[in-house]
Amino acid sequence: MRTALTLAATKATGAATRFLGRGGGTALPGLMAERFDPNLASKLAASLPNGVILVTGTNGKTTTTKLLAAALEAKGERVLTNQAGSNLKRGVVSTLIKASNLRGRTTATMGLFEVDEASLRLVAPLLQPRQIIVLNLFRDQLDRYGELDTTARLIGEGIAATKAKLILNADDPLVASLASYAEDPDNVSYFGIEGLPADLATADRSVADSDRCPICNERLSFSRVFYSHLGHYRCPKKHFDRPQPVIAMTRLDKADATGTGFEVSVAGKRHQASITLPGVYNLYNALAALASATAAGVSLETSLKSFSSTTAAFGRVETIDWRGRKLLMLLIKNPTGATQVIETFIVRAKAPKVLIAINDNYADGRDVSWLWDVPFERLAGSKAELIASGLRADDMKLRLHYGGLDSHLEPELADALDRLVTELAAGETGYILPTYTAMLALRKLIGKETALSEVKV
Numbered sequence: 001m002r003t004a005l006t007l008a009a010t011k012a013t014g015a016a017t018r019f020l021g022r023g024g025g026t027a028l029p030g031l032m033a034e035r036f037d038p039n040l041a042s043k044l045a046a047s048l049p050n051g052v053i054l055v056t057g058t059n060g061k062t063t064t065t066k067l068l069a070a071a072l073e074a075k076g077e078r079v080l081t082n083q084a085g086s087n088l089k090r091g092v093v094s095t096l097i098k099a100s101n102l103r104g105r106t107t108a109t110m111g112l113f114e115v116d117e118a119s120l121r122l123v124a125p126l127l128q129p130r131q132i133i134v135l136n137l138f139r140d141q142l143d144r145y146g147e148l149d150t151t152a153r154l155i156g157e158g159i160a161a162t163k164a165k166l167i168l169n170a171d172d173p174l175v176a177s178l179a180s181y182a183e184d185p186d187n188v189s190y191f192g193i194e195g196l197p198a199d200l201a202t203a204d205r206s207v208a209d210s211d212r213c214p215i216c217n218e219r220l221s222f223s224r225v226f227y228s229h230l231g232h233y234r235c236p237k238k239h240f241d242r243p244q245p246v247i248a249m250t251r252l253d254k255a256d257a258t259g260t261g262f263e264v265s266v267a268g269k270r271h272q273a274s275i276t277l278p279g280v281y282n283l284y285n286a287l288a289a290l291a292s293a294t295a296a297g298v299s300l301e302t303s304l305k306s307f308s309s310t311t312a313a314f315g316r317v318e319t320i321d322w323r324g325r326k327l328l329m330l331l332i333k334n335p336t337g338a339t340q341v342i343e344t345f346i347v348r349a350k351a352p353k354v355l356i357a358i359n360d361n362y363a364d365g366r367d368v369s370w371l372w373d374v375p376f377e378r379l380a381g382s383k384a385e386l387i388a389s390g391l392r393a394d395d396m397k398l399r400l401h402y403g404g405l406d407s408h409l410e411p412e413l414a415d416a417l418d419r420l421v422t423e424l425a426a427g428e429t430g431y432i433l434p435t436y437t438a439m440l441a442l443r444k445l446i447g448k449e450t451a452l453s454e455v456k457v
Ligand SMILES: [Zn+2]
Pocket: 213, 214, 215, 216, 217, 218, 235, 236, 237, 238, 239, 240
């Protein structure tokens, strides 16, 4: 009875906030549920026949969730997932409420939720997941040294409050050290990379976020570094070394803007795999999803097949050579996709030059409030040069301003494009993030001078 009353009240609240136009109505039902029935989320999660999987870590949560959902669905599961912007406790609780009828039932067979690193401590005890995936731990731009250890400890508390199987990145020392929080240390599955061609592994370790032994705090010695602090490591005093991954990338066959082909070893047997996503970080996301899907009973064949056809959160990526510059056109149309574009292409670029073109024509969606759900803050400290353009250039500039970011206002697309190209050195890559009709208009401007090469990502 209490469940039904709480669900009725909270669902009405969600509908009302959506009606009033205050955000997507995602967080408030969760807040209401906490007030009326603190156990509601636990009950709803427990009603999912094949349980819950939680995905956390600094980068790649959305991509991993997407790949894993595809594999689980290919097996026949009906997977309930949350939106990238709703990864705090209230967002997850609201997602469960929205999907449930008044009797607390959903048509989903599994829950797969991405959870903010600091929120795992709250979400995990509530939902009692069967698996917890931890992808990586990087310092966010605004964090100070030492805070990463605090984040890891908070995740550890979340893990310790469950009996979940852990899916951990073997190549991230701090993540691998989380195994010590598992109820059963054998109930851990590691994923990792065995080796990368030299040109793809970064030699620069000045950005390493965590490279200390979790036991003696001595600096770990690395025999291989893939990027930042991810690689093969051991404590010089032999307290701690990289665990052997069960799921490992053993050979890279192809890596370009259209995707990645690789050989993956699963419990010693080698298989060919491919994903339609570029970048080493996406390899880790695929390995994590594969480890989790395998633990959830999805066959390797099914998982690998679903990965090769998952277009992840991207619509389309175009590479354009124009006036001696390389332009990457990355369509953005919702918070999930835009977050993905920023995480995959922009955050790791050095001093990227970015043109963001926001239109609000019918085909773009008239409401641009979703821009507030995109973590543009991630670009703070990256020395990005930003240009705000399009019909809603002012809104975009304001959004960036609230993220602590300066930007040039160039409402006219032609002016904005000129400005971007002028700022680029010969051979340098510029990034264009347009909404749909802005993309069409930009293409027209560019197409007057050049042929477009389109790649599907
Ligand atoms: Zn040590």
